[in-house]
Amino acid sequence: MIDDLAGWPAFARELHATLPTQSQYVLWGNAHDSYLIDAPTGVRLLSLTDVIRELLDRSGYTFVLDHDLIDSGAVHQIGRSEVTTATRALLDDGYRPGGPTPDLGALFVQLAAIAQPRTNVRAAAIVRAAHLLRHPSDPDDAERQFLRRMEKLARTARPVAAESGRTQSLYNPVIWLVENESDLPAWLTAGKDRIRVISLPRPDYGDRESCARRLLHGQIPDATLHERARSFAEQSEGLTLQGMIEVTRLARDRGLSPEQWPDATRTFKLGVLDNPWRRDYLPTRIRDGERSLPQRIIGQRQAVTKTLDILKRAALGLSGAHAARASSRPRGVLFFAGPTGVGKTELAKAVAHVVFGDEAAYLRFDMSEFSAEHAGDRLIGAPPGYVGFEAGGELTNAVRQQPFRVILFDEIEKSHPRILDKFLQILEDGRLTDGRGGTVHFSECILIFTSNLGMYVDDGTGQLTPTATPGTPYDQVEAIVRAAIEDHFTRVLGRPELLNRLGDNIVVFDFIGPEAAEQIFELQLGNVLRRLSEEHHVSVTLDQPVHARVLRECTRDLARGGRGIGSALETALVNPLARALFDRLAATAVDAPAAGDATSLVVTAWRRQADVITVELS
Template sequence: MTDTTAVLPHQTGSLLPGHPTFVNEIVGTLSVHSQYVLHGNLRDEFLVTGEIMPLHRALWSALRPSGFEALITYDQIDGIGVYPPNDPAALQAVERVLGSNVVGRRPSPERLRMHLAKAVGVPEQPPIEAGGSRSAAPVAPVLRPAARVAVVVDHAARLVRAPGQLSEEERDFFLLCQKLASAAKAHTFPSTRQAPLYNPVLWLVDGERDLPAWFTAGVESIRAVAVGLPTLEHRLERARSLMPKFPPSTQDDPVAKTDPVEVFANRTEGMTLQAMRRITLLARDRDLGADRVADAVRIYKLGVDDNPWRRSSVRDQIIKGEQVITERVKGQGQAVAKTLDILKRAALGLSGAQANTSDSRPRGVLFFAGPTGVGKTELAKQVAELLFGDAQAYLRFDMSEFSAEHAADRLTGAPPGYVGFEAGGELTGAVRRQPFQVVLFDEIEKAHPLLLDKFLQILEDGRLTDGQGVTTYFTECVLIFTSNLGIIRTDPKTRERELLVKPGMPYVELEKKVKGAIRDHFTTELGRPELLNRFGDNIVIFDFIDPRTAGGIFGGQLGNVIRKVHAELGVEVELSPAGLQQLQGMCTADPDNGGRGIGNQLESVLINPLARLLFHEDAQPGDRVVITGVQAGDGTAGATLWATVHRGVR
């Protein structure tokens, strides 16, 4: 079918109203560039003067008014083609340039290079002779091409196995194409009154690095052009045309003021126009009315119908969790209260509600800061259990393992051509498999500064594209960052460590100092105030553990030990009042190391000697161990228990 795009009066170099930016960039520079590398959102649909078109048609609609007679297309599957298809005039123009019986053929790289030379008007170079040298035949002057055409080489990245590891044949092909770019000349044609223009070659690739880096580096005649994702203006225009195709709304809410067109455009930020069309089809298949456009977008992004955030159980869990978390995370009343407020906001979908476009951001963001061992990781686990019913339903990354510059590859996957590319990213892969989860980044200050760019993109856009080009959405995740910033400062010269805050300090003063240290770290040391701004008021400060809290933590951990011994061995463990008091005094003598320090001490002075006793006494189910005293080890021997084993029924 012949393309009926109207020929509009056009002066080369001026903007084409209603055309995408990248099209204007090409048309406006045809007098100075002979080749273009188009990369990015190439497989999308494009709005051209209010009409939806694929890429080739969008290019043709812009080039035709400049006097172009056809597009010569090429890819490795279909070979040489003509656009517009089924247009006799276009076919004749291509045959004048390349000769007859060429369309539909799949030429070798050498033959393809010769076709490109004909299209741009550069005389064919003599073929390469045996030994790699060319014959000494004289080179003819540059000729005007037989017709005004552009060559579109689609899937150009598939012409090479790896951009950095070219075979000799691949290297020669691109080197010759680079020479074509420099040798080509701009020409006028008698049939048009246009200024001299090049017959351009347009290479279509997904990523800017998909072709050899040296092919475009420093070559003025080759221009790289990014094809971006649709702007809000284009998404709004597309949403207006698609909204009538949604099923009728299932709810008539006269109070609602939200325009479904705006919701559709805002929710599809970072997505293609083609995706918007597919979302509309999905909504029709599932009978989701215009009032549920947000659900249609979410299902398309995540591939999940069920939305745990909509369950009434989430609200019930948060209400119940106000008491449960306080019991499990002891001595952190202020931190727990603020965390619950942020979770309530997330459950209602109000995180970032003050922003113009907050729909793409994560459901919730928490930044836990404070001394070590005071419950930051434990509270993260409780948040996971609170929201999704499982304390282990969270994804944890220890940022001390990501201190190297290349560490980001572990999170998002290595770029194409690098080792580990096929494996994908640990973070992006896990979130795609389970879009509703808590993601914990432990000790964020230990991550390499370049990794912070990834976090900035997640916090701002709610998405991340991995090394394979697949986009992962974090819009239904709760992200938790933990840090020990503001607690200890290491002198850069002497390497001596100094406590910036101390146990017993009023919470208000501690909070002020820790937040100040965090601000200084991101703004002064890292020079990344924008990342700090994304955390906003979601920074939750944990206090030191006081003696009373330490006693409560000790009691909980001791109970865990006793229950574990009974569950595994069937042995009852009892402590006399004196033994209990002695053990608690030893375990809570230094609460500065937090609950983890108490646990470590309990393991040293109770669990180890208890295990030794049970092992040597060959304790059996029904036995009872009564502990009356504890003696700490002296460096050569471990701790000792004063205990009696009472045999049960054998």
Template sequence: MADLEKAAVRGEPPAWLRELETALLTHAQVMFYGNVRDMYLVPGPSGWLLPDIRGGIWSCLERAGYRFLVVADPVDGVQLLPHTPEITAVAQELIGTRTGSGGRLSPERLLQVIRRVAEAGVRAGVLVDYAARLIRDPRQLEPEEHHFFAACEKLAHTTRPVRLEGEPGQRYNPVLWVVGGERDLPSWFTADNPALRRVALPMPDLTDRRTTAEILAPTLLPADLPAVKREEYVHRFAAQTQSLTLRSMVEIARLAAAGKEGGEEQTSEVIEAAARSYRVGIVENPWSRPVLRDQLIHADEGLRRRVLGQPEAVARALDIVTRSVMGLSGAQSSATASRPRGVLFFAGPTGVGKTELAKALTELVFGDERAYIRFDMSEFAAEHAADRLIGAPPGYVGHDAGGELTNAIRQRPFSLVLFDEIEKAHPRILDKFLQILDEGRLTDGMGSTVYFSEALLVFTSNLGMTARDADGRPLLTPDTPRDELVAEVTAEIGRHMAERLNRPELLNRIGDNIVVFNFVAKEAATDIFDLLVERILRLVERECGTRVTLAADIRAQLLELATADTSLGGRGIGSVLETALVNPLARALFAQGEAAPPHQTLTGLLPAPAGWEAVLV
């Protein structure tokens, strides 16, 4: 910690405060926007400090020789920094009003304070905090509000810097505005105003988070912890809080300290749990269930029974899921904590089990298929359809409803999200996935951030399956060797994203998580046929109260019909069974009415003008 204190003494204030130091010489007014409700690293006499924006601004003015800062906001009225009897007497005489009394701050009263401070013969400044709350709508000002900002605009152009006795140069007594966004104040007041400096406050970077983690370390780590171990924990804490504010880090440290029961070996887990709870709430974490690791050991056999004919795809998907369970997804990256738990890109022929495997993985990891969230990306082919995912922007119909994707993740942060047929989405919509895959978060139309750090994302695609050679014949068929199938599908995915969509960065973020499915082989087609027939007959017995058995020759007839063309996979087999078995069986049972016997055998399927006819005995 001593080294940290020395670094703070030698260090510099944040860039936005250094910009304020310059603006005191050049601009009468300054507007701060962006990350204005955070805490900020400011060097103090004995170490780093973490003040809010008011404290940070005052630290800058104090170093520049200012005597006090008047802080005005529409809730608490007028206050002072520093708040001492001597300063209070001087300031109250200057601005002509009591400080610290609270009460509503009218535009007229605030304008009086601003004028007196800006034109004072003592070095001072005025900070208007929550400035956007002074008005109802910046686009439609009330007469009193319009007069207030018109007077402030004129003051910005007419105020002159002053040189006080004993000072080397001239400085303004600044008027400082704190707002959330650039458009929170009237555009005619802020745009093209050379006397108003606009300063954006960014989110903290990794260096800021590491320094803050060092400051907070004494509340989390044993005092006798070796320096190497300490550095490791500090780095992990900074990585776990990617995309969060320094204020969030303070809250996470407080949460972790309250939940710390064990020693050094539990520290990392406690910090990770606290960061997760801060992001997504106190929800049971299925990724940490001890039974999940046991389930993964024996999952291969169960998944192969459910997704027939895809042993390679099942094994590859399980590898990626296992990596997610261990928390090692993207381990080669410098900051992985906020990224999604795992990413899978299922590619291959239609009807071969891509969606079925996604459902099976949902049940395996989360124990509940309700954690499965599906988006058909063919519905998002238009650019404006992005509003459905994240919500309409402010001012548009449905703005307050939020987005389908952001709402779903907010309600179920631990879930599997399936984006079906991703290649059919508009390229601009795919830009949203860049942020999700890289930062693990997304901001909806209302400005709220949702986190995908505990979600498993699955994309499906049929890219490459319609490619044809010069003679118009399909390049890929059920007879294509697997190595050739994988190479061609993977290459087509790369070409599609890099050349047609011009989104090579999306492919980079998916990485090696592409899982290619096989065509349905003859043996697998027979197994799928048996599974679907059993499912149909079981449903008939439950719904119609009669048990139907297929004669051997009828079963063979149906099998030959259903598996004659396996290019459409299990979905094609199901379609044939619906036409040749379900429809005629439904007509025959309907004709029997209440007289249907408890057990029957299907002994004949006869072609007819209206379709197949079933013979039941």
């Protein structure tokens, strides 16, 4: 007769059903979690070993030998018989529970005594095998001998019949508990009829909601229990049930009500008590950004407006609010595209300053450095056994240290396509598993991608030609860029799902127009002249004709944007001005102005002869 286990975890039902056919089990994965047991007497939360003991008790087993690397095997009675009587009938007389940890040879003797019993005593053994071997893929001689003997024991184990309960013959199982399937060598478990490998998955939404109901029961009115349990389960995405229990302990320790448990969940995940997204001044800073950002990001009002809209949505916690259930997706995702030098990177820095009040919260990755597939290890860390494993990943380490960040992935199209797969998990679930197996949460980050896709096309001869030029209407530029992005992700990369997760967060920048170019020129010229005044106590002004000529020289080619204006300014004015100032100050070094004094000079002439530019000072 098989007991009704409808309310038990799937792994428990599978183990229970296969006891007549399997002599060993490998349970791997979520081995340290608690599990929900929904029985007629109510819902309970049990540890994995308690689930196994109760399961075996239903089939008439007497005791479980529980072995790990720290303590010697502990004998747990699960039936009504005396443990001492059962152990003396089955184990060696010299066995001492609680004594020194046996070596592998002694451990095998104990396991063999259970799997090949001398009497009809039903028993089982749990072996916590994580880190049991020095290296699973290369065991030493003693470990290899132990595993070979265990493989043979799986084939030669003897099932035991009973007079009541499940009277058919059942094996006395050896149950290996491991964190990763690779903790045991594949040759031991793969393709073996008597050894069954069962995965222990992390809890799904239904498990988390049931756990939340149990944890909230008696804490809040029944009328709001369903809604609060649903919210707690959604906020706990990625956590184990044991993690949810720890969240409630943290909340009680901090004196938080059940309505504030989302804050406790965030603290448990991120380890950060303060939440910049909840600060009272954030709405004011975003409103101030509506005035300051257009002055900093010149000529890009459409891009600035859309960026601020997404920041407002993030501040209100409405990112992804259209979904049926809340998720732990990043607070905001932006994809900046368009011509080069028009302010994409500068706007990312400005976002960090607006939200977090500190541009140090801005983290940039130049994705041209990740063109090779193995370069992805720099982001999340090398896998076990590879050089650099202990150091972790640049991205995961940075977010673990400071979860509230603006992260810029510059020129994303230049990275290897396989690296883009890592962003799928971040964009969908708001988390990433690093090379050391730890989970890093991105739920409080703003992710910004930049790209120049669509601005140039191959003319068939290997030469790149522009698809649009300064003066092209913005609507046309936006259509060209969006079409190029869609083509790149769907046809070239074959990653339409990544484009789908970006959604409508694509922000297309326009070319720098003549009016904006003049503002940028004046801003950059002012920076140069201010530097001279502050560091060298030299005040320099330009005559109006010289100013007009330098302006024309620096803004005649707007295809390279603001960065091009800066480069042209260095060539047209800064270099010849530096030569003239250096010669003048060197000639009058004995009379150089002291700190607090100032020398006033005027650029009275500017001329180009071939490729040489000169200025005259008076």
